[in-house]
Amino acid sequence: MLEAVSVASRQLLVIDPCDECERLLQHVQAAGWALRRCRLDECGSLHGDVLLIRLGEALLQQPQALQALLRRSAASCVALLDGPGPARAEVAELIGEWFFAAHALPCEAEALLESLAQAQATTRLRSLQGERHPRQFLGNSSQTRALRKQIERCAGLEVPLLLTGERGSGKALLARLLHERSARAGKRYLRFDCAAPPAAHLEARLFGTGGALAVAAAGTLVLEDVAALDGAGQRRLLQHLQAHPGLHLLTISRGELEAAVRQGRLRDDLYRLLASQQLQTTPLREQRGDLLLLAEYFAKVYGAVIGRRHRRFSDEAIDAMAEHLWPGNVRELRNRVVRALVLAQGRQILARDLGLEPGQGQSTAVATLADYILRAERQALNDVLARYTNNMSQAARSLGISRPTFYRLLHKHRLR
Known part of the structure; x- marks a missing residue:
């Protein structure tokens, strides 16, 4: 605690x-x-x-x-x-x-x-x-299931991979999972921000003996902010990659590399080499069916760390999360849930604990019985999906329904 x-x-x-x-x-x-x-x-x-x-x-x-x-x-x-x-x-x-x-x-x-x-x-x-993270991208949306398959397919590739997506959408987790599923899983994993070192130290830290690129020879190197390299740095990186084709190199881009190429700040030949294979994460707003499952996961994991009993999200909190656009994606969701665990006083997590406004865009009319039934259905589905992420048969059995009925409810509530 x-x-x-x-x-x-x-x-x-x-x-x-x-x-x-x-x-x-x-x-x-x-x-x-x-x-x-x-x-x-x-x-x-x-x-x-x-x-x-x-x-x-x-x-x-x-x-x-x-x-x-x-x-x-x-x-x-x-x-x-x-x-x-x-x-x-x-x-x-x-x-x-x-x-x-x-x-x-x-x-x-x-x-x-x-x-x-x-x-x-x-x-x-x-x-x-600590630095613990999920062992997989969580969720049952079609985008998440497709990304899991791509991870398994690309983990064995010994070519540079470009990981793209909006900020906070899981690119760092994607890089870590690609490393852990590769043949280099037991070797060193290093993230290197090309914009972080002072210019005078960049040469040694990136290209020197024992520098970041040396890690990629046996382990995995993740490069960020490649466009921050000057012309000489870009040229040397290109030459190094051409001379060492077996490096396990992952490059993260939030769209800035593509813009840098268009603006002439990043060499096109370097970009094409870094992006010989690409994987893209999905914004949270496009996988709404995974939203509550992820929120429940963060609440369970971080709540267990501080020894607090599990708190459910109130209906108004669920509505507020559903309405929010999540510009910061999964990172924002995690941070808001952690904040809520610290602030929550009652038996439920409220919208205000998440720093969200309840009821925006909602009707002020009293909910009907049908509304409450729908909410209960959705809550039950999210509960079993969180518990049995990859076992739909077990999830259906735990609810006492057939597998076809379970899938029909998933589609009804847009959870897959």
């Missing part, structure tokens, strides 16, 4: 603070937090239990650097926004995907302190869960 954390151990990394932030930080420091302040370009090796990030205009003009920080940080994040009023759509999406909470300046110190304490709890929850 999550235990009380020593006040002396609370480390807060504050990124890009402003004068208004300093007033708040005096209260934060007085409450026992140890503070470190830095700019975005200075926080490379710095860590904290929580990141407090002021999302000012200057920081928002560096989206790639900001998202690189968020991807590699193991800490939960709290945002400070310049001024009241609704955030722009892209900022709201960023907050929903990556941040535990957001406060508009000026804000009350007590509210910020509460968010920081709760964010620290989510950091510890993730650290207790």
Whole structure:
């Protein structure tokens, strides 16, 4: 279970603070937090239990650097926004995907302190869960089943693979599964962000003896942000790959590589070599039938870590999740569920615990008996799908229905 954390151990990394932030930080420091302040370009090796990030205009003009920080940080994040009023759509999406909470300046110190304490709890929850991940893409939608088949087909290939898809849609999990199902499963697995090392160190870290490319000779190397390489770096990478055709190299793209080729920032011949085979993840909004199953999975796994009894999602939470567009995909879903486990007080997880608005687009009329029956059917189906992911016969038997009836209900509720 999550235990009380020593006040002396609370480390807060504050990124890009402003004068208004300093007033708040005096209260934060007085409450026992140890503070470190830095700019975005200075926080490379710095860590904290929580990141407090002021999302000012200057920081928002560096989206790639900001998202690189968020991807590699193991800490939960709290945002400070310049001024009241609704955030722009892209900022709201960023907050929903990556941040535990957001406060508009000026804000009350007590509210910020509460968010920081709760964010620290989510950091510890993730650290207790560690780097464990599902052994497969979960879900029963046609897209998920097709991707599982593609993983098995491509895992044995000794050619570069390009993994594409929206942010948060599971590309890192896809890379890990391809490694674990390959003949190199017992060898080293390394992710390398080409934008992370300073230019002076990139040569040694990527191309040097014992560098990242040496890993790919026996293990698996996953490259990110390849378009950040300069012309000389791209040329050397191309030459290395041409000279060593047996490397197990996976490249992750969120669409930026294709754009870089069109804009002339990435060599076309290098892109074609990296993309000799491609796999694509599916946005969560296009696999709605898997949504509740995934939410239940995260609630079960992370709930077990902190020793809390399983909480079901309320009807309003299920409705709110169904209406939400999930721009941050599965990563956003996981982060919202973890947040909800920390915040939930009652026997159910509510929409507000997930940081979602209940009832948007819903009729205010009282639900009919038929509505309740449909919800009960759907909940029962999701429960057995979560328990018997790959055994439809057992799932049908557990509900006391025939397999054809089970499949009819799956189609009725768009769960496959």
